[in-house]
Amino acid sequence: MSHAIEVREASSGSRTKVPATMSGVLLLGHGGLEKLEFRDDIPVPKPAPGEVLIRVAAAGVNNTDINTRIGWYSKGVKSGTGAGATTGFESSQDDDASWSGVPMSFPRIQGADCCGYIVAVGDGVSPERIGERVIVRNMLRSYVDYRPWDCWTFGSECDGAFAQYTKAPSRETYKVECDWSDVELASIPCAYSTAEGMLHRAGVKAGEHVLITGASGGVGSAAVQLAKRRGASVTAVASKSKADEMRALGAERVIGRDESVVGHLGKESVDVVIDVVAGPAFAGLLDVLKRGGRYAVAGAIAGPIVELDVRTLYLKDLSFFGCTFQDDMIFTNLVSYIERGEIRPNVGKTYPLERIVEAQQDFLSKSIGGKLVLVIPE
Template sequence: MTEMMHAVVTTGTGDYDRLDFREVPVPTPGRGEVLIKVLAAGVNNTEINTRLGWYSSAVTDSTAGTADHDTDDTREDGGWNGQSPFPFIQGTDCCGVVVQAGPGADQSLLERRVLVRPCIRTHGFDHWDNYWMGSDIDGAFAQYVKVRASEVFAVDSDWTDAELGTLPCAYGTAENMLIRAGLYRDETVLVTGASGGVGSATVQLARRRGARVIAVADATKHDRLGELGAERLFDRHDDLLAELGPESVDLVVDNVAGEHFPVMMRLLRRGARLVSSGAIAGPVVSLDLRELYLKDVRLIGTTAWEEQVFPNLVHYVEHHEIRPLLAGTFALRDIVAAQQAFLTKRHVGKFVLLPWQA
């Protein structure tokens, strides 16, 4: 008899009715793969964006704006690597325990608590090609998931399963941006959307590097961000040019974009950098090329993770160099409530789904 599990299957592009909580067969690991019992799975922008088809070039609105429109069509370029493979199981973050190892997989992973690196470099780290668990292949919004053993990292930590479930996508994205942008000690970095999962992770990881952090977020969240190490805090409606002055920042980490993007460019010093891995306020921006070339500014886009990103994160956790930011937990069957809470943007950190919670 086929063993069954509970999962959330995303059936296509559209509203919350595309999230179908149901029973599906437990996957069988193949050569070089392991089967993981999922203990916690974080909720991210990318799962909502993929369900909405937001990555399509036809979409120019913010994530929230796209959610307000009828999107019941399957866009050919609506996913990270073209058309999403509907129906499939989303879930980019996974904390779990390895319960089965396929032929050729590392048997020492069995019974270990692990994190999964969701960004898989298809042809190795010398090529840019990549695909993502939960976007291009089945992910962790299920009681079990199978993955390549090469993407599985054992972690020894006193963090809870839910706390570890906040880590992979948000902290991996933040660490990758800081590596690619080359943030140094004593530089000044401005982080937009600083209260979200990636933003709050960036604040911590930038402070860990000895940078001076300026955080932009709703004023109600400033106390928490100050505890994470942000030295200066501004509301997203503040006049940053008036407060900071032009050419005052070495690095902008901007996953917000939208109408405030030109301000970010003016804040950059000569030779400074802007790095991005998202555009939640709108992907189409105004760019004055003079701000780019006359100041020798570098714009850096990031999706494919560098090889050192995930080993770095495991090290930081095991050596107590960062701390979790768990905003709340939901049972897997309550994914709609979790995504709705996520879109209110009233939280700091991450929401996490617990597949084995009743």
């Protein structure tokens, strides 16, 4: 029979109890929304040496949660996320349907975004960490011994934040001191690290013109803020209904997502493209790049298969950056931006954890600007 975990609080020396079981959402396999199951009898994980146990307070919803659920990363899938977002893809193959290309094990607790409080520590971790409010680096390096270009995604290759408790490597669990709410902090890890990683890899500098697709989504809105932080001029591609929201985040121009970027900007007018959409609009993104321009991509929600005229690539001396792996400085820098008040997340709506299906449906509808966040009670 399982028993509650007894935990010493670092500040007072008193002892509290972590329950033996918790509420959470299990992903039972690749497929439709029916693969998500809310349960209240999931065993609470125990921190291994070097790990911390976190009481999760809030967890953001991300496109990767949906892509992982439906098996979109499989090379058998040729269309955008939306085509199978609620039902899954028959063409998806389980053996290559994860971030890493390695078959996932089920059930899995997803959730790449975690804000919470450390309640217990494994061997080798100072108990002084207990009580810290933290966020977890979503691209984990500890579990792969910091090998170059290798990482685990929190909530994919290991359990994540869609539960009352989760565990993570202590050295990749960051204390954050700021006046933000738990919901705001939970908006940061996946979207902002993805955006900052793209801007870092593309070497975005002050005074450059940056075009950002999918700008009203989590990664896109983060990229708008982070590009402005670097002193760049931003053109956002988003629904026209969200134009005011994009300008409030710092975009100088907003182009409707169904409009021609070439028609609005002209050819060879942009230094850097930050893309999470791909699909049919891909060729136009290359047309607006200047000679020597840079294209960075970390998503393909409109479709992963695009038409590339290789002559455009080499005759214009373009540089392409595929962005999944993140340099170690990316997450450390994000925490410093938060603590210095240089960024602020755009939260659209919150939901209790048990309404995760509704949250994902709203996410897919693209009707709500800003980050959607699941709130997880004690």
